[in-house]
Amino acid sequence: MSSPFTPEHVAEWVSFGPKLKGKPTPEQQVAAQERKTKCMEMKVRLVEELNDPNWTLKKVEKELDRLVAEGASAANEIPRPAYLDPPSGTRDFYPEEMRVQNWLFDKFRESARVFGFQEYDAPVLEHVQLYERKAGEEIVDQMYNFVDKEGDHVTLRPEMTPTLARMVLNKTNLQTGEVRVPLPLKWFSIPQCWRFETTQRGRKREHYQWNMDIVGVDHVHAELELLAAASYFFKSLGIGPDVVGIKVNSRAVLEAVLAKHGVKKGQKNEADGGDLFASACVIIDKLDKIGGCAVTEQLATIGVSSESSAEILKALEAPTIEELAILIGDECEAVEEVKRLFQLADEYGIGDYLVFDASVVRGLAYYTGVVWEAFDRSGELRAIMGGGRYDRLLELYGGEKCQVPCVGFGFGDCVIMELLKDHGKLPKFTGSGVDYVVCAFSPDLYGQAANISLKLRMTGASVDLMPTPKKKVAASFKHADQAGARRMVFVAPDEIAKGVVRIKDLRTKDKNGDAIQVDCPLDALDTVDDLVATAVGDA
């Protein structure tokens, strides 16, 4: 892991004075306590700034200590080139971090699989045009875009949904709107998505996002399926409905509310000529962040009166769909749809994860119907996942014939990791998965050791062939320990002369407390498990 800390951080850390060794005298005790407090304050501050589950308090301390030690030991300090760090706001995944990421992604994939979704992928580079929506969306304002050497306007994708839409349209006859593959499509992907904003410590410029989408279903059964998949995923991680919830609302309901106040879909907004309703949604989505006054101000810029804003804000506080329905007054299909969604969710067995929340609108302009976001019930983390229905996106790209209903969600890899850590739900990732370390006793036995390694690999075992022959068994043990191996194979002259190798099983012990060992014939290396099992039985 590269260091996120600057020389200024190191200087600040050093300024607290060195750590005391041994038992402090009463006079020292006050200073030691003071130092401890300062260190803790700085660590807490840095952890908050970094906002990265990998950087725990302990790790921050270790890293700062390391930097101090490295600086102190430098007779001639070599400047650390900036190009050794990953680019600003991005992450390297060392093997220990990769194991965690693979574990999480496997959980994503497994949830997608049991729900019958098929994986797809697309280039991280996309056309800027796909994101040119007039709505003041944060995701579009922060694009990682550039002009390539041939003049094409491209960007590291900020999100996956437009790519999915593009791919579906490539299977669609634009003249007729007919999709040439059987609908519905149930597709998923785990793309890396990017954004560019001026560097600010701890804000990432990339994250991975599990995307699940259903294409071709125009009613709430599709929403339900996605909400069920997300609930299943939480459950499979041991995260119950007491820890997370999914706030559900519908833009179609909000549309009815806003229509009463003159904000109608299809109208153009006064600011940039974009869709008035979509722009209003993007503004209302910021309510939690910027507050009601600022929302009222921003709504005014697209032509919503302050009286209307007040009524709209009031409607967003409706505690149940029934009460919101009363505010709307008229019969409203969208309200019935939301009611049906909640009723079916209960029958499905996922109702305990869902809550109605009239203030959830999501910040993307293209949503048209039901929208949702997952949140931690303790209220400490940002949104865990967000999604909704976007029935007009394919039409926007492919033309008026392409009326293909879609629903989907995006589930980032960062907030869920914080949640899992906070709740102690991350498994211990110990060991490297290596089964055997094979050690040649001397250089002339190296070829033989290599051959034995290959034979063990043919049985499916993960084998680390020690690259340097060693007479001393202690060195081999150290290597096996570092590799996290469970068995060692010694290729030594006496045993080889007898046509066997000695294998020590480091996870079992005989009655003397020593690792159990067996001699395995070279031509029966696939029987090691049996030999060890027998030896364990005898011991």
Added chain:
Amino acid sequence: MSSPFTPEHVAEWVSFGPKLKGKPTPEQQVAAQERKTKCMEMKVRLVEELNDPNWTLKKVEKELDRLVAEGASAANEIPRPAYLDPPSGTRDFYPEEMRVQNWLFDKFRESARVFGFQEYDAPVLEHVQLYERKAGEEIVDQMYNFVDKEGDHVTLRPEMTPTLARMVLNKTNLQTGEVRVPLPLKWFSIPQCWRFETTQRGRKREHYQWNMDIVGVDHVHAELELLAAASYFFKSLGIGPDVVGIKVNSRAVLEAVLAKHGVKKGQKNEADGGDLFASACVIIDKLDKIGGCAVTEQLATIGVSSESSAEILKALEAPTIEELAILIGDECEAVEEVKRLFQLADEYGIGDYLVFDASVVRGLAYYTGVVWEAFDRSGELRAIMGGGRYDRLLELYGGEKCQVPCVGFGFGDCVIMELLKDHGKLPKFTGSGVDYVVCAFSPDLYGQAANISLKLRMTGASVDLMPTPKKKVAASFKHADQAGARRMVFVAPDEIAKGVVRIKDLRTKDKNGDAIQVDCPLDALDTVDDLVATAVGDA
């Protein structure tokens, strides 16, 4: 899959006239034959231009026919926006292509695992500085680089090795050169790598590349391990040493050859002040492509006389390491190393994949020792994989203390796919992996059907819940067929009243040739397999 063909292609295809239906008359026969020839010529040309194993002759024909049909059916033609295609030279992966990619990547991962390698990853975006090497390398000349909005010079990575070096240096004390994690490191990754060159049909701008590297071993045992892993990978795909070989050479041997002709390592070349030997290697690497005369010309630009070039070119033709040793004359450690490598490879059991080839130098400036590339013995494909030792790269980035020996290879995803197709070694990817399709008989049973789906998923099954309730069984069958499911679950009122669901197993037949069906109690959905097995036994 998006169409790579332009309206011009379609027009050309149309110009050959329509396909004849029925048996042609003798007069028609000549015209039909002529048409066939023209079509075939065009298809062959396009397949060559596309240079993509996905685009077979048959697929090209189908796609052109489709475009023609689509054009013909268009009353008002809608222009197809360019942004619907993936960016120039990049690939979308639809589910059917993703299954193939996942299969290949799993094979990469499995080979890495049995050899005890650990996976890592890093951002696709990298610092341009990491690739600033003065050597005229193609990979650096074709960088996909740009300046970001804060003025940083970044690029979509052209290769992974500099990133690996950067990551290792982030675990290294630059003052002492000490790596803070136990060596050797055995790491692998499957990054997407990018290059930018002016668009030319069929040349990709991205590919995936399996990277395997060993850090911290300064002798041929590391090379051997990597060559063994590649050989194991080939073998696991059913690609024997009769189909592919790995040409092995050593730049250290070449260094001895070139030193006799005044080209010495550490000297600066006359053209751009880069390392003379590295520049010479990059030039010599092009021998196959540009021929001896052009190589001689280019060597002249860095100050190598034509007489020396002639001698060097002669040495590159040495058929064995022994004959090359004679040309060098003096005792040479590098020669002994190569001999030892081949001897150990035989003992290892991978010798039949390896061949000595004095002309292999690889086109990257940083290689210092043994280099290799895998090739298909029929000589039809480009290099399948390339690698070598690069003992000086960490020093270049981290300073003179960082003398950490490294060896690695990069194995692209495209050429191997062509090879697998040519040799019929790709498995059939039939079916979607869906186990059950669950169908509700009527809307009021949908919640129950959803609940049953969830219970089946809890047993690990992949379940597709049909989004629309259907009374007609035929519609459900069609859906199950499209989903590729093996079982259907009917949630219908009569069975539900009895507390069961009817399950049809589409892959088994009773004596009447009908799919076997069982009624499974709702509270015992984890027993379906047993019920079906019993029913099959009875049938």
